[in-house]
Amino acid sequence: MLARVRSGALLGIDAVVVECEVDMALGLPYFNVVGLPEGAVRESKVRVVSALKNTGFELPQKRITVNLAPADLRKDGVAFELPIALGVLAAAKLLEDAPLSRYLFGGELSLDGTLKPIKGVLPLAVAARDGGFEGVMVPSANAAEASLVEGLHVHPVASLRDAVDHLTGTRPIPPFSRSLGPAGERARDDAAPDMADVRGQPELKLALELAAAGGHNVLMCGPPGSGKTMLARRLPGILPEMTFAEALEVTKVYSVLGLLGEGHALVRERPFRAPHHTLSDAGLVGGGPTARPGELSLAHHGVLFLDELPEFRRNVLEVLRQPLEEGVIHLARATQNITYPCQVMLVAAMNPCPCGYFNVPGHTCRCPEHRVFDYHARVSGPLLDRVDITLQTRPVEYHHLARPEAREPSSRYYRERVEAARCRQRERFRDMVGVHCNAQLPSHLLRRHCVLSPRAERMLELAVRHHGLSARAHDRLLKLALTRADLEGHGRIEDVDMQLAIDCRVLDRRGWLNANTEGTPPSRGVTPPWRTASSSAGDPREGR
Template identity: 50%
Template sequence: MLIKTFGSAVQGVNAYTITVEVNVGAGTKYYVVGLPDNAIKEGEQRIDSALKHYNYRMPRQKVVVNMAPADIRKEGSAYDLTIALGILSSSGQMESGKLSDYIIMGELSLDGSLRPLKGVLPIAIQARKEGFKGIILPEQNAREAAIVNNLEVIGVSNLQEAVEFLDGRRAIEPTTVNTREIFDNTADQYAADFADVQGQENIKRALEIAAAGGHNVIMIGPPGAGKTMLAKRLPSILPPLSLFEALETTKIHSVAGKLGTAASLLSTRPFRSPHHTISDVALVGGGSVPQPGEISLSHNGVLFLDELPEFKRTVLEVMRQPLEERRVTISRARTSIDFPANFMLIASMNPCPCGYYNHPDKECVCGPGIVQRYLNKVSGPLLDRIDLHVEVTPVTFDQMTSTRKSEESSTIRERVVDAREVQRVRFEGFDTIHSNAMMPSQMVKEICRINEAGITLLKTAMERLGLSARAYDRILKVSRTIADLAKSEEIKIEHLAEAIQYRSLDREGWAG
């Protein structure tokens, strides 16, 4: 008897439906066709053991399982429950009436219990899109799937519960989640706040500018100056996530298996801080089954690279294209997958191997040329994509012991949101440009016009400070953001002067 059940496969951050056809007939042996991988083929033993545990029988006949479309490779153990229910129905051990109403997914243990899955959110979205009544899956994943409205989410803990539900012998209340309420209640709840930071007012100002314009930042300073502490607080001043951005970010984390069983929706901007020993594949994504990397996990948030020169050169260079295109393309022989990667890059580094070059109190012990060689570990093309270069100096004792309360992140965020609204109106007619940092060169000339006094100042600065040609566009973009924060339609000379300060690494002779 031929029975059809439905599962789902995740490719990139999207899912597509898999039709699992099961036929039990005359003959012997168990066959799985339709390009299954070893995990699916090995499922025969798991299914057999799970069925016996609940006093069902594995048919001692010819069992053919076809996974369509047959020209796409199927991977993973999440089809165990789909196939098991198809076998029970095809062999007459359960009713088949409701099988076609649901997407069914779950990995079986030998005792018939279900293990949690990855990528449940895109599966649920696709199920609703294709008109399925609901989805049957492990109860640990039910809250995640329930983010999708107008879809019946049935969480089950074992094979027996799934069979009894489909047979009508057990009533299971669908899992429901009020997505809007969760989003509103948990949005912008950050553990770290700029109010905790004493001193470093110039660095806070630079990070505010970066947040307002979507600019990438590199902080250069000695150990213990507060670079990491400041970077961790950057998400708290970024504009709040919209519900669409939250769903998009949650999909990526779902595919990567980074959501906990109690989590349902990411409502705060992600902050990712990979170790400097990370590989290029782990950073940008990839693998035999392409998975999102750290730059995609930081989509709509912040990617922090601490001790930038310590990262392998190849790792840093693979970021150049994603920084420009805001997405990553993983190409394989049979397919090409896109992962979104719209993130802010925040990097930090010591000015030299010992860490004390240009330190106000401690002497640098690095030999001649060592400082320049250390800085040269970071390539010019990568620095070209970083708008703000900020020198971080250590906090004095008086600043650390001051009782003066620092400005809270919520206050800074209000100014950032106002500046982003100006940019939203400015770039309303452009689909791929949402902030000043995204402007191409030709647009910079039109939008970042400066008067004669500004041209003179910029020319003088470039000549006296030895600024490179690549600094020109960056200075204009940053000055446009500073003007937006000041609610000024024109870029004034003081905005330009402040932007020039943020090009430390472009100055000739900065490292001797």
């Protein structure tokens, strides 16, 4: 006899409906699984047979063939064990076909018939809704995750016996009722690092506030101990909370990798990923035998922090170009093409030289001049062109460290200002799909939304000509000035907004490497837009 049960196979962060066809025919007892199964799927037949016997079902001594269609799609994971077991029972005429056609099934079987949680339940639930199914049957531990999809009945199953009793009507399982709260979602951590812990550095805090308000990329260059890493780790605390749609996208990525954690169904806290500089290019953008998501996708709608940027391998840094520009990663493999989301804020930190003290007052640099330029040449010009804010940091002054109590603004203060700016941006882009902040604004719509005062227009023209900015840098300068206007509530981009945006692009200036670091960070007032001293050394990026 032939039976059909539907399940789902992961393709990137989405699920494709898979039909488990089970045929039971006369012949020597044999259990075979076909349809491009991977190792865990091939081994599932052993667990399925043991689970059926230990649950009390006697299988007839026949030849059993399981086909997972479509046959040209690679099947990986343990989620097919529950649908295979139910298909075997239906082929043996122990279950009716009608109830099986209403659901998508997924679950890993223990040898005693109990169900263990699986990865990728949220994509499975989305596939069930899009495929017109009534609901899903998943392990009890995954029910809260599946219930995030509206308009779908989620039946939590603790064992194979419970699934059979529900399908036969002996003991129906009521649909799971979602009640997200402290036990159901990973919310913002109130004990997270606070901006008030950082002494001094008001200019850097202003720059990070600007970056958070518009979703801009940041690069900080300065000596060790000047607060680069400390500030970067506090950036998620001033970012606005994710919308439900954004949280669902992030949850899908973490669900596919099994990183949600026990008892958590929805990721509400913006991700913060800080990989080590030994990271490979596949670890950054994704890849490997199963084309898993990488650190870029794990930081989706959050922050990707690359500390000691020049220490990363050159090929790793260069793969950042297209994802930073488009917000997605396209992985092409011999058998499949996968797209992962990666709308991230890139925050990077680096020292001014290998020893860390080049041009730092009070310190002597021991690096030869050519090593300093080679160190900076590891970060290519095209990558720097995709960074909106580039700053030189300076050592923290003693009087800031000696204060008995911190008097610095808290993360709550910055977050309130950032959320107000993001509200203005959401209103501005309410009719645009996929645009949530200024950094995501397409170039062809810049002049429609960026209204400049005459003085701001003149300053932008001088900056482009003086620094030789590319068209991309020009666009990013406009977006940065628009974010500053949103923070201050200006109806248009004023000269103070444009000056601050220009001040936040230190690496565009000739001679920035030999400038005194004490004068370079931005301020709220009107200051000359190019105040670093020129040097005969020129731009360290020249001659690459």
